[in-house]
Amino acid sequence: xxxxxxxxxxxxxxxxxxxxxxxxxxxxxxxxxxxxxxxxxxxxxxxxxxxxxxxxxxxxxxxxxxxxxxxxxxxxxxxxxxxxxxxxxxxxxxxxxxxxxxxxxxxxxxxxxxxxxxxxxxxxxxxxxxxxxxxxxxxxxxxxxxxxxxxxxxxxxxxxxxxxxxxxxxxxxxxxxxxxxxxxxxxxxx
Amino acid sequence: xxxxxxxxxxxxxxxxxxxxxxxxxxxxxxxxxxxxxxxxxxxxxxxxxxxxxxxxxxxxxxxxxxxxxxxxxxxxxxxxxxxxxxxxxxxxxxxxxxxxxxxxxxxxxxxxxxxxxxxxxxxxxxxxxxxxxxxxxxxxxxxxxxxxxxxxxxxxxxxxxxxxxxxxxxxxxxxxxxxxxxxxxxxx
Numbered sequence: 001x002x003x004x005x006x007x008x009x010x011x012x013x014x015x016x017x018x019x020x021x022x023x024x025x026x027x028x029x030x031x032x033x034x035x036x037x038x039x040x041x042x043x044x045x046x047x048x049x050x051x052x053x054x055x056x057x058x059x060x061x062x063x064x065x066x067x068x069x070x071x072x073x074x075x076x077x078x079x080x081x082x083x084x085x086x087x088x089x090x091x092x093x094x095x096x097x098x099x100x101x102x103x104x105x106x107x108x109x110x111x112x113x114x115x116x117x118x119x120x121x122x123x124x125x126x127x128x129x130x131x132x133x134x135x136x137x138x139x140x141x142x143x144x145x146x147x148x149x150x151x152x153x154x155x156x157x158x159x160x161x162x163x164x165x166x167x168x169x170x171x172x173x174x175x176x177x178x179x180x181x182x183x184x185x186x187x188x189x190x
Numbered sequence: 191x192x193x194x195x196x197x198x199x200x201x202x203x204x205x206x207x208x209x210x211x212x213x214x215x216x217x218x219x220x221x222x223x224x225x226x227x228x229x230x231x232x233x234x235x236x237x238x239x240x241x242x243x244x245x246x247x248x249x250x251x252x253x254x255x256x257x258x259x260x261x262x263x264x265x266x267x268x269x270x271x272x273x274x275x276x277x278x279x280x281x282x283x284x285x286x287x288x289x290x291x292x293x294x295x296x297x298x299x300x301x302x303x304x305x306x307x308x309x310x311x312x313x314x315x316x317x318x319x320x321x322x323x324x325x326x327x328x329x330x331x332x333x334x335x336x337x338x339x340x341x342x343x344x345x346x347x348x349x350x351x352x353x354x355x356x357x358x359x360x361x362x363x364x365x366x367x368x369x370x371x372x373x374x375x376x377x378x
Contacts, residue, residue: 013245023246049283052291052300055204055276056211056246063280072281079277083269086245087253091265093239094257101235105372112371113238114231114322115340116363119347120241122315124212128308138305145309149216153317160224161216161310162206165303172302173295180294 002077009081023058037069141168192260193267200252200271211247213307216314335374
């Protein structure tokens, strides 16, 4: 069983391109539809939990499915499985990439690729805005953190994106707490 | 010392990267540049490689950075560090705290984090385009070719989606951009 979990997730890790989000439909088709290790509803739960918790989405999903199927050892097997192919491939690439990049036409190819990477990241952000709720506070946080991060990058300011995230989380919590207190007070008054 | 830095740096990445790989890229940039592990250009190249190779992008980046800094042990340290927070948080949620995510205060924090991450992702993408595609046209040597490539790539990437609602895969875009790079700047 443990080795089946390991091999299944190694296969998922080996054949998913484009990161963890691309992995979700594949995990769904293998672990829900084919092997019936978890139910569709549980898969929806994982997706929500994976979005709400930090770390690679693939790891979140693998740990969840592995644990459901076989406890802690299942979680470890699934996580190691999903990581192993990338680990080996990138280790090999790291051995020769630098020499590879010294070849002139490869370096020229990467001049184009760098622009494509920017486009893809920008596009990922735009897709996320589309799915976002149009409420005032989130939009303000979005605008402020976008501007702040762009300035930080442009002027190479020494200010970490983690700090921005902590501030945003804190502000949102503060607004919620104040709003909650006000609502309760208004409730007392009537 | 390098091991400790790799462990610390990638624990931070694993712990603060909400929203999957794209949420992690700005953070990885921060950490990698702060520790001086890679130059900005090398990092962007690596992001492209991580996108074009299978598996979780964060794991790919961690393995690569770890390996270039401290060989195979470095790769193991960095990769373990980047996956540990996710692994334990999921176990914790499943074993003990299923309800934690429904707590209104936790929800409030997450509601603030999400738009902030989107803002950071947008800024990072835009900055990369500005730096690699737009800025060369305003430098001393006035290289307009990147600007041209940016316009064509944006058209190729977003055009088909507007016209036929078909999304181009990132790998295809990377291949096309590589061909453009070679076509524009030549083989030698």
